[in-house]
Amino acid sequence: MYNVKLYNKISKVGLEELDAAKYTCAEDFEEYDAVLVRSAKLHDVQFPKNLKCIARAGAGVNNIPIDRCSEEGIVVFNTPGANANAVKELVVCALLLASRKVVQGANWVNSLAGTPDIGPAAEKGKATYAGPEIAGKKLGVIGLGAIGVKVANAAVGLDMEVWGYDPFLSVDGALSLSRSVKHVTDLDQIFANCDYITIHVPLNADTKHTISAEAIAKMKDGVRLINLARGELVDEQAVADALASGKIAAYVSDFASDCILAQKNAITLPHLGASTPESEDNCAKMAVYEITEYLEKGTIRNSVNFPNLKVPYEGGYRICLIHKNIPNMISSITHSVRCNIENMGNRSKGDYAYTIIDTAEQPTEENLNELRAIEGMISVRAL
CATH class of the missing domain: 3.40.50.720 (NAD(P)-binding Rossmann-like Domain)
Incomplete structure (x- = not known):
């Protein structure tokens, strides 16, 4: 159990x-x-x-x-x-929210409660909340993983001109991506050419503050920015400053921060991407x-x-070993297995590796302890 x-x-x-x-x-x-x-x-x-x-x-x-x-x-x-589909749908919503001032207009109409002839009064103020259509505009998608590909394809369906950037585009991603998407290899091309930019990459040391003050300076005046991925992908103070100056026309984020909330052309959601x-x-x-x-x-x-690894399993005796990715480890393992090896698989990922061995006989606890004692071994588990 x-x-x-x-x-x-x-x-x-x-x-x-x-x-x-x-x-x-x-x-x-x-x-x-x-x-x-x-x-x-x-x-x-x-x-x-x-x-x-x-x-x-x-x-x-x-x-x-x-x-x-x-x-x-x-x-x-x-x-x-x-x-991915949930986030994709919210990005489509964010594109419209960034363009049409829907939230601002709705909030203004709510403020008219109790006004005589509220219908005509509300319509009279609509010019303040006019915004551009997204059809025909250039959308830059930073990151073409499971979410980014869906966003790019959906935007193509909305008649946007879509530019995609991902230096690590997978084969599956490339096969799923609409042929209408322009794949670029230089992030600066996204910044310089796109009217809308949305980011969909994991957060790590290399991607933190992908949207920085320097990046914003390379963008078109009046660019509209969307971040539903991770808050720290964006330098929020730099975005706040660009919103205040008008460099960024609108910003839709799924991550709250005081400096962004203070900007009238920012819309902050309560992390609804996958909700x-x-x-x-x-x-x-x-x-x-x-x-x-x-x-x-x-x-x-x-x-x-750890590396992905699948070895066909039909029951019986199996030893699963997590270890450091170091020279001669496989020979040390096979030398120390005191059973007939019927099947075996091994994969590595960076500093670590994973090995599966199927044996004809049940390994003894003494043998498992011998495997555990190998230099660089992290864990040994018998099924």
């Missing part, structure tokens, strides 16, 4: 995918094999020694101590693409699938800290 600790509220649709004969879920476990989490911060959590994996029901993993998990042999999963029941269900189902595949078969899929 595996114990799964729940942080935040995890969709019931996803939890129902767990076999009750194999899994128990609770929020108050002290000893647990897996974690399902959404936004709870785990950096200060002391994990039990038997924790094997953490699955984040969402794409970003900034709330999880990745480096510590890697050193402790804890596989961290995310759910890329599970919330749909469909998205929460999809993320939970994918997260549950990831942990069950790993716990029961050793399969790693959508890990952010």
Whole structure:
């Protein structure tokens, strides 16, 4: 029986995918094999020694101590693409909100409550809230992952001229991307040419403040900017200054900050990007699938800290080994396995590697301890 600790509220649709004969879920476990989490911060959590994996029901993993998990042999999963449609729809909404002053107009009409002849009075003020159409305008999409590709394709359907930037565009992404999207290799081309810019990249040391004061200076006057990805991808003070000067005509963000809230042409949402029941269900189902595949078969899929690896499993004896990616490790492992090896798979990712070995006989605890003693070995688990 595996114990799964729940942080935040995890969709019931996803939890129902767990076999009750194999899994128990609770929020108050002290000893647990897996974690399902959404936004709870785990950096200060002391994990039990038997924790094997953490699955984040969402794409970003900034709330999880990745480096510590890697050193402790804890596989961290995310759910890329599970919330892509929800975010795409909100980006389409944000494009319109940034253009047509819908929120400002609605707020103004609400302020007229009790005004005699409110209908004509409201219509008289509509010129103040006029805004441009998005058809025919250039949209720059920074990041062509699962969300960015959907956004780009949707914008093509709205008759926008779409420019996309992603130096790491995957084969699947390229195949899914509309041929109408102009793929550029220089981010400055997006800044210099696009009327609207939306960003969809993960947050890391290289992407923090992608939208900086320097980047904004390269943009067209009156550019309209959207950030529904991560708050720190944007230098918010630089955006606030550009809104105040008129360099940026409008900014729609999913991340609140005082300097942005002070700007009249900014619209801030309460992190609604993936807040749909469909998205929460999809993320939970994918997260549950990831942990069950790993716990029961050793399969790693959508890990952010260890390599993906799947070796066909028909039951029997399997040894799963997480280790450092160092020379002669595979020979050390195979030399130390005291069973006939029937099947084997190995993949590496940066400083770490993962090996699956199927054996004809059940490995003894003594043999597993011998494997654990190999220099550079992080964890050894027998199924």
